Amino acid sequence: MNDRMSDRINETHDPRLRSWVSSANAPDQDFPIQNLPLGLFRPAGRAIEYRGGAAIGDQVLDLKAACERGVFAGPAREAALLAAGSSLRDLMAAGPAAAAALRRALSGLLREGAAQQPTLESALVPRSAIELALPAQIGDYTDFYTSIHHATAVGRLFRPDHPLLPNYRWLPVGYHGRSSSIAVSGQQFARPIGQRPPAAPGGQPSVGASERLDYELELGVFIGAGNVLGERIGIDAADGHIFGLCLLNDWSARDLQAWEYQPLGPFLGKNFATTISPWVVSLEALEPFRTEWVRAADDVQPLPYLDSASVRRSGAIDIQLEAWIETAAMRAAGEAPTRLSRSSFRHAYWNLAQMLAHHTINGCNLRPGDLLGTGTQSGPEAAEAGSLLELSRGGKHPVSLPDGEQRRFLEDGDEIILRGHCHRQGAVRIGFGEARGRVLPAAI
């Protein structure tokens, strides 16, 4: 941890903090009092409005109920009221000071010895007894391509001679995705149907269910305060426009995509489903896990609008990412999911601040609740690949699962579970929960 980072470390990060919600003090779980991610939930099976909540251990603090109990004051009260409604959008729009005030208040209210414990115990709901929704209506969804290892591995399948295109090292490549088909963990979707490439050049495409369905292990970034159309977000101001991060599975039908994507990019190969984890982890909670962002001296150096001393000092975040699979056979046999791969966001060639600075260099406006994807986070090692396309090297080398099954691509009934967490000596481990999604048979 360097000087600048320690400026941003405050009492909410104190590793000695413990919560009166005892499950939050267990080791190796995702939601200690140092995390306090926000989401939108309601008690399971009750057709009432969703409302904001903070995950703490195996519980959720109902922010509407907490507001009604009068436990907040000042800016934290304003922020809690914004989060107590049926969307986190208004809190996102209020900017980082509001979110920080709420975090600080929650940290005080939930820590051991807090006078408000008796008042707040009835505002807790077990996480096992809730339903979750998207934190906000997502306006625009942009997906980036920030892992050079992923870009190179995928590029090699299409262009063995020059896997990485000339623009890659100069700009964070991004494109617009579909917001209507984004859902939280638990999403199930039918295998998409579409045009699959002709067997030989000049031939006729076939129409049918995708035979090369894949997952992509990504992070999602919720925009907080937006920018006005025509105004740029400078690289050093970028963090102030980020509300927080989640896990994101950018399901991809490789065969549909390969046939359709020239010259205007992915479309039906991607827009049938995208699954995110429901709990948004704030940048503030991630501060202890920031690390240097390095561009090798013999590599292309970022252009000025994508560069800054402070971003180089702490622009990377060491978020451990994992993809797990539970096949139908494993589920039937009562076997636990098995891990396909793990990587870290610290390997990303482009960081969060660069994504925002680039996105707005032309004046494009970001709005509260907009979502950015980081692109598949593959690490430098082959085993750190964030998709089956890479793990199976284009479907040529099947991946073996512990129960004897093999996977080139996803089969019907497969459930993919993305997980993420941060840990470091001297800090309390925080996690992202899960983004879980299942492939159903095609609806022919």
Add this chain to the structure above:
Amino acid sequence: MNDRMSDRINETHDPRLRSWVSSANAPDQDFPIQNLPLGLFRPAGRAIEYRGGAAIGDQVLDLKAACERGVFAGPAREAALLAAGSSLRDLMAAGPAAAAALRRALSGLLREGAAQQPTLESALVPRSAIELALPAQIGDYTDFYTSIHHATAVGRLFRPDHPLLPNYRWLPVGYHGRSSSIAVSGQQFARPIGQRPPAAPGGQPSVGASERLDYELELGVFIGAGNVLGERIGIDAADGHIFGLCLLNDWSARDLQAWEYQPLGPFLGKNFATTISPWVVSLEALEPFRTEWVRAADDVQPLPYLDSASVRRSGAIDIQLEAWIETAAMRAAGEAPTRLSRSSFRHAYWNLAQMLAHHTINGCNLRPGDLLGTGTQSGPEAAEAGSLLELSRGGKHPVSLPDGEQRRFLEDGDEIILRGHCHRQGAVRIGFGEARGRVLPAAI
């Protein structure tokens, strides 16, 4: 007009109809009583909520005021109430029967001799005294590429040997665009800044204002009733999901786009601004201008999910489209805008029903208020090109304007005006109004 089309022609299309709003009876104007497009407006300079209105001649009928006067009954009243609020989204969501009921009622209320004339005169507002807004909050915006003449002309600039990619004749190529930067006619925007391609392969890109800024002459399609994620819209059901059409200028920075677009498609080259006309012309109003959709016998024939006898009979619509320019010099000299080109939507290689059937073949959900672009509508003749890129053949052959100016691409101060209308022997001409937008100097 063939049999199927005449099934859809009703009393609202009767060319003999005249309105008591006398300006609606003038020839060669856009909004006769046979048109009745809807938009969202408020009296200029008053900070009150926008509300739905129907354009009639040089007036707007305020639907909120009309509802308050009790002139609607039954399904038309329900529909008018949906359109009287601060968005047309709810009317869009209600589907084609609701919109048709409102159209039929408006046609009756506004025609010569209507008993409600004295009641409704005070619900009219001159169009010269209003401000307009987007008809609905646009969720997702998808842009297609349906003109084979445009795709071929642009492809030739990049790939002289094989301008048209192998997928073009098999599927309506589309990609996701940016909804946050879409605005109605009157939009002004700063010339976008970004990375321009290196002067030579392997060189360094430069950062600065786009030097190849262009317009694109398109139609926009507002989705009405949506589809559930996972359910397809069959080609013969597609029309029932379209609320109506408008003009759309897909402003494009060719230099930014050329450098960034591989391999994931256009991004900053497009997402700084998109301008649409504010009045949404219903498919019902366009019925008299439907025409055969022809795929030449020696061409690739559409796959079954993109084909239907009824769509072949009447899937094309003869909408005349025009792009005009008013430069700063012309404005200063008091000269009228000059036309750059004209074309017709009837030349599109893919039609509206095919766009929707393809978009949803994989289960992707469309939502009320979503917007589709048709892609640049260039006709078969060089003079029918829908962009400067094509008119100037990649910037190599400047276009001469009547006042002696020349244009390879757009200059600061240039205003582009898109216009559209339909006319046919035996029908009353209907028009789309304008999509007008102006380029301001880059904000360095």
